[in-house]
Amino acid sequence: MLRQVANRGLAVLRGAAASQRACATRVVSDRPQQHRNTSDNNPDVPFEFTSANMEKVKEILSHYPKNYKQSGIIPLLDLAQQQNGGWLSINSMNKIAEIVGVAPIRVYEVATFYSMFNRQKVGTYHVMVCGTTPCMLRGSRTIEATLLKHLGVERNEVTKDGKFSVGEMECMGCCVNAPMIVVADYSNGVEGYSYNYFEDLTPERVVEVIEAYRKGEKPPHGTQHPERLNCGPAGGLTTLLGEPKPPPCRDLAAC
Structure with missing residues (x-):
């Protein structure tokens, strides 16, 4: 009986490991969640923030305690993406890891989680x-x-x-x-x-x-609807045109 339980537990662990390996190369929004070097995106292609953007980096990090600089990873990724024409190269993420003092994987895992970050070139x-x-x-x-x-x-x-x-x-x-x-x-x-x-x-x-x-x-x-204002109904309001009447039993003492 104990051997059966042990074998079943081992099978569960093996299944979990297989599932984890599968997730490592899963596809989200048609983009594989792993890095492959290309001619314009590899560790030999340098990335540095411009001097103007380094001032923005300092301003962003000033909002966080010095021992929690990693809290600025998301706004720094956004800044790097804007500077880089809408996408994040491997070295732009490595530079952010260097700035906030964490292992590069800590930046990669944020960039791959949020769909607003692009890890391949996009249009203007x-x-x-x-x-x-x-x-x-x-x-x-x-x-x-x-x-x-x-x-x-x-x-x-x-x-x-x-x-x-x-x-x-x-x-x-x-x-x-x-x-x-x-x-x-x-x-x-x-x-x-x-x-x-x-x-x-x-x-x-x-x-x-x-x-x-x-x-x-x-x-x-x-x-883009010509008859709508923001999220209001097309053509204007058809209900709630005046002050609504209170319920008859608003004054509980009068009920």
């Missing part, structure tokens, strides 16, 4: 389509297919001119205005970086947004 305008259920029900798959066809790329591929890439992101909190995309604009570096939502999209409107960016314009973000 990185377009992310919300793929969560409310947006999907409202046509996000059609929006994505329209973008990919119009730009002539696959998901996570960069256009030949380097201007656009299309990815997927999970819920960005605009379910009431589904479907939506977000555009990360790296055209002006750190100082001009923007991250804008475009909501209530149609296939025709999303192409117009892309073409505006191609011309160097900044299309109006937010809802």
Whole structure:
């Protein structure tokens, strides 16, 4: 009996180890979660923060106790990504590990967890389509297919001119205005970086947004529905037009 229990426990441990090995190379958003050297992303390609951005690094770290500098990893990754044209090279992560005094793996595990960090090159305008259920029900798959066809790329591929890439992101909190995309604009570096939502999209409107960016314009973000204000109903309110009446038993002594 004891041998059976021991064998069963060993089988569980082996299964867990196999599962852990499988997770080490799992795919999230079509991107393998492991580093492979390329000609433009390997330990021999240097990365240094610019002098202006080093001042930003110091300002970011000033918000944390000196013995908790690792708390600044996320904003430092964001700063490095903006400087690097929208993606994180292996040496940009190594530099952050050096600055905050942790093993590089501690930075890698943060960068691979959050989908807002890109570990491969993206376009100057990185377009992310919300793929969560409310947006999907409202046509996000059609929006994505329209973008990919119009730009002539696959998901996570960069256009030949380097201007656009299309990815997927999970819920960005605009379910009431589904479907939506977000555009990360790296055209002006750190100082001009923007991250804008475009909501209530149609296939025709999303192409117009892309073409505006191609011309160097900044299309109006937010809802793209001509009759909506922010997340209000199209055409204006139809209910709750005045002060609501209190319930009849608000004064419990009168009930």
